Amino acid sequence: MTAALISWGKGRRAAAAIGAVSLGLVTLSACEKPTALATVTVGSSTVTAEATPGCDGNGKELSRKAVAACITKKGGKTITVHPGEKVRVGVDPDVAKSGWIVIGAGPVMREPSKQTYRSFDADALFMQQNPQTGQTTYTKDVTLQVAELHEGDGPTTMWHFTLKQKD
Structure with a gap:
């Protein structure tokens, strides 16, 4: 038994x-494969985000229409920046292999990066130049866009962050 x-x-x-x-x-x-993340760090504050909805081509280049819609999107996670601070932007190693750029109030990077992070002067990110007058102005907040590039061409994924300037 x-x-x-x-x-x-x-x-x-x-x-x-x-x-x-x-x-x-x-x-x-x-x-599924985890979504790639982008990170923005200012001082001791860090925000991390997944791709902006509608701005993830799952490894394929976004259409021109999708890119135009993504560029005009505002918002994303917000971080406060004091004048003179460094803004550090980081991406996953897979994104770095493809190449990536950062766009602020105007173009921020001259060439795509293959590094996992880059540092920028906050003052340059808030600077806008009027194409008609050539005058430079500063904005109080800016949408920072991080874009993964498809074989060095158009974007495949975009992340958005809002930088707010602290007086």
């Missing part, structure tokens, strides 16, 4: 273990 109880208990444990492993494998097979 005791032998029958012992073997029944082992069988139940084995069935439970097989069920748990099977469920784990099904769960893992349903997982």
